[in-house]
Amino acid sequence: MIDRLNPRLLGVALVAIALLLAPVVFSEQQYLLRVVTTAAIYAIAAYGLNIILGLTGQLSLAHGAFFGVGAYTVGLLTTDRDWPFWSAFLVAILATTVLGYVSGLIALRTQGAYFAIFTMALGFLIFIVIVRWESLTHAHSGVSGVKFPENIGPIDFTEPATMYYFVLIFLAAAAYTTHALLHSNAGRSLVAIRTSEDLAKSIGVNVAVSKQLAFTASATIAGLAGGLFASLNGFIGPDSAGIDRTFEMLLFLLIGGLGTVMGPLLGSLLVAFLFEMLQDLETYRFIVLGPIIVLLVIFAPRGMIGYLNDLVPARFKRRATTMPGEPATEPATVPAGSTTKDEVH
Amino acid sequence: ACGGSSDSGDGTIVIGYSAGLSGGAAEYGVNVQNGLKMAIDEVNEEGVEIDGKKYTVKLESLDDQYQPGTTGTNVQRLVEKEGASVVFVPHAGGIKAAQELNSGRTEFLVGAYSSDPAILESGNDLTVMIPPSFDSYVQPFIDKVKTKENAKLGLMATASEFGQEWTKTTIEKWEASGGEVLPKNNIDYGTVSDFAGPVAKTLAGKPDVILVGGPSQPTALLIEEARKQGFKGAFLIIDQAKFEELEEFTDPKNLNNSVGIMPLPLFEGTEKFIADYKEKYSSEKPVNADIALNYQALPIFIEAMKIAGTTDDPKAIREAMGEAVKSVEGVFFVPNKVSAKGHLQADGLQAAYRNADGEYEPFAIEQPQE
Amino acid sequence: MIKISGLNASYEAVDVLHGIDITANDGELTVILGANGSGKSTLFKAMSGVLRPNSGSVEFNGEDITRSSPAAIVKKGLAHCPEGRHLFPRMSVEKNLMLGAYVRRGDKSRVKTLLERSYDLFPVLREKRKQAAGSLSGGQQQMVAIGRSLMSDPSMLILDEPSMGLAPLITQQVFETIVEINNEGIGVLLAEQNANSALQIATSGYVLAEGRVVLSGSAKELQNDARVQRAYLGV
């Protein structure tokens, strides 16, 4: 039933192949592999954000903090407690899940901008705890000597390529899950909530519960990504839990394409390389980057994916229809009929 | 700074540098960078020859905004793309991130500019610590300002890692010498919008001495505020803040009766360097120890390369450092040996007490022999 | 008087209006008929400047307003009561109405009388004047929308399906009011599904189909036109 020539699939295939070959391509430029691996980790986190923001339309600014909690859990457990990576990783995921669930209970009572700022505050509290609870987190000294995953048989994770593929597995999983979600009832409920909570209720969606699940899931994924991040870098400081992380991920997501399957991935890779390339401009880079961001938002409002979708010939759109390329509309719920897309001059 | 291209026949030695060059507190990163640049230009003038091959030294700088994660990426890029075998990092977080890399991940020598001894405790054998470790200052400083047995110490150093370490050590030694310590009141100099509140709180504890210090400029402001609110006691200023810079930002009178590291100009033989620097960068700003220490550290690494006869074997270079220090002259506190842990060491380090009349009274600082 | 010639309009890619020519005279009541999606609302949007036409021209009292902003157009005295109401949901009914007089705000006393007129026309709104417009019933919201468009004291009024969601009694009243203000010399452009009542009060009319004028003439002619009777009068 899937059209062989569908450019979407073609695109996905190309990206997949490119990612698989990365270590070979960058064998001379190990640091580029590091850049890709880091980007991939951020992409995973971005997939988490995609669930709560892209699908459900709730802008969570605590995402970076959840990422940090994941990172610190793995960091502290593998160093101070000397746990093996694997169990620490598992705990990190569980911890962020619980944290996400609990904070969701309160956060989701708010809406729109209030939700955004609420989660921002939450993120800050977490950050402050990390910076101030020295006896536990070593505050600004950070955590060094975070373990690599222990070898599984012959697989040696200190090998950059291995670590990369390890991350890639989670990335693929995240992308696939998003895809599956979008084509499933759960996904449809979320998208329904995004466009109109009332209408969603009227077709039997349990808005409260769905939001709660989405928020928790997004936190979990952020935590997972954080855990990987800690292990990859070996050292983590409080900055790994800062609001800047959230903004970066938001950036990746928007540039890639909100609520899309490939958006978070493409966005993260593109921006990561943009950052690297612009490094040569030293401090000038933000003078360039700033306007680039603005232009992207204005001229490719639905991200690269949205932009690419428009290039896809109509005959493929049919299968595509179940993939909302459109970004979330205003989070604030305004009474029906009072929103407009009309041109106003 | 782009591309590590080596020009006709002659080779290029790339020295890597990753620090905060943009955003908050970037000035410090830029200072250190200038120190290194200046040294490199001079080294190149003399000409570098390593077993028969001529080299030009080149500084590759990357901005990490003091974020360790970014430092990691930068360092790896500097080593693998630009081909640097020595990378200077002037902040503890970044240094630790770098140490994670050169213990197993890739090989390079860290030029670590942080006076926090912790960076050597990790036992990383490819790290060279450039400045004197701060804990050698603490006791002498206390001796200077702790006038009575049970004097009270107020704690207002910045909340950065470095400030915290200083605070910890000072508390220990202060209490050890029978003094009393008021509750911690470390504020983040970078983010606080008004010092009045925190200062008032500290003064309420009636301290005889206050531990202050972070970036020089906010420190100056804090000191001024404390004096405004009527604090007559002494300031114990951590080595991150420099008298010569503090003077620029507040009425020097406020600085009377405080102890800190000695202003660079007070060391013998620094006039020329200071003059050269000001001319080279046509800068009016005071020239401080951060600049000088890095300026004089760099040639040691180059010398070590010459001795080791290699530009790309970090281990060998590190080996040769002990030899190299001997044959390099510098500005002040010129290193004469490298400790086993990799600490550049020297004699004749001095700090200064600024007395009630605003005169600096230098005094010697013993270097612990590691 | 408003004169539209060769008007073309579209949403993104979709062309909706194709070379519309329409003239509505002052003091007359011109009705626009047409099936769903034939382009009535789009035409109105293009007139009031909410939607920028691709080509063609809109002339109001001899002035070309094709490229003018909606604000400028309202100031000139052309008011538009849009489909979908576009009220300010979190503002009180009274605030909504008062904002209707935004371009007349200088003349306090006049605004006062206009407000009273709206309240007399829809007494229920007087009861509810402190309530948030968004919390009104559908019909009550429609009343506010009509009232608001009258508040700008226009010389020409565009009404897009004013009877939508109104109870029969009120619908009658609204039609009566339309006649009243029309008699006061205010020109009215009316889009109405309820063709029968519309033609009964109209002077002349146009029939749109797929964005083209397929038929036009005096109300009488249209009422007696076989096609109209079949399509709209259910005869």
Added chain:
Amino acid sequence: MTLFIQQLANGLALGGIYCLAAIGLTLVFGVLGFPNLAHGALYMLGAYLTYFFLTDAGMPYVVAILAAAAVLAFLGVVLERLVFHPLRNAPHTHHMIATVGVMFFLVALVQEVWGTGFLRMQSPVGGQVSVLGAQVSWQRIIIIVTAVVVLLLLTWFLKRSPHGQAIEAIEQDRTGAALVGINPSMVSMVTFAVSLALVAIAAGLVAPINLLSPGMGDALGLTVFAIIILGGLGSLPGAIVGGFSIAIAEVMASTYISVAAGEAAIFVILIAVLAIKPTGIFGTVAQR
């Protein structure tokens, strides 16, 4: 006791700072429908401009502040035209990202022009008074007074003037606003101009009691979001109450509990308030 009074005074001053900084943000929120994340950067720019006019151009203090206000007002118009007007129909998340872009740009720009270092701006109004044993500098008193005055004037302006209603109208239904004769573009431009001018004034007044640095806006920016949220978005009385209460809470918490408590106070309060009243103290939600 004197400590308490001293800290109360300091709290009030800090509150003044927060309020002044918050005003502009609340206003822009009115038209943007979302907090402007570049606010901190604009505040920073305002401070540097004041510094420039005062020190380099040698203008008198007040004139310098007004000049800076003028420049920022102009910048506001430019931003509205170039960035936010094209985005007027886009979802709020896009505004946010756009403002992040603007933030990056401004910070980097200032750094290129004025360098990375700290700058100190001396205010002509020196000296201090002692109130019930507490030392309060005149600069701080000026800040408190200006904050309250400006806020009251603005509240009055928004309630009384058609412009205030126009802002509300645009935020609630842009098409509706256009249809009643409001010119959305004009109103947004004016609003941006006014609020950025206010930001500049705030910065000009606050700069002397702290240092100028490219990063000076970051910390403040986030506090300010918390404040306008606490007060209820777009509600000026809210901003006043929010600003002062948070500032005092912050100072008192760090005095009588710990510095960490001080830092956390604002966010704890915010979370507590939103948990109880999800729309802020003064905020309201639309009914169905």
Added chain:
Amino acid sequence: MLLQVRGLGKTFGGIAAVKDVDIDVPEGQITAIIGPNGAGKSTLFNLLAGFYTPTSGTVTFEGKDITGMKPHRTVREGIARTFQTTQLFEDSTVLDNVLAGCVVRSKSNALDAVFHTPRHRRDERASRAKAMEELEFVGAAHLCDEVASKLPQEAQKRVSMALALATEPRLLLLDEPAAGTNDEETEAFGDLIRQMVSRGITVCLVEHKMSMVMNLADQIVVLDHGQRIATGSPEQIKKDPLVIEAYLGANNDQAGARS
């Protein structure tokens, strides 16, 4: 009785929008609810569907007390509703819109989707079939790939009905289905509603188009100021002086054009 409403009331800030209303909705019939603007019809629907919680009274559906039940539960119980101002998932296609309506009846969950279990595939196939079937039923199948917000009002109304039907309701609440449609289209909607009934769906209808109401309704309930002022067959209601006075007006056929 499919639905029994007893003493139902709802006040907003002290003002009663619905007051002490009793209604019996017999199975398989069309019950029309009419009344002046602001009489409380939509509020009543919101109460039945669980969007508002009643301040007094009870709602019994198929003998089960569903008073104050949340919407997502009432939908499972078998009550579906459309909104007065047509609501659709604007950015999604018509098909996706209706597919969303199928969610509530399908058993597969997120995990099924992730692991692509047979149940998931079965459900997906079923949902698509169901969605297309409903679109066929309302006569909007040909629009299935259009973006909802770009459709004309009338088409959007049809889609919104398909969306409601996709939840497989026993009772369907239609709030002004014919508003803003001309007489032809109104009739078409009338036929559509009849077909729904013949499918065994009970319909409650709020409408101001008397032509439609009088033709369709088996029973008419008249509300005014939140209270029930009359119940009966169209004939009775037409003649009821109270109703004429409060709602229809002297010459009612002039209001909702004759048919």
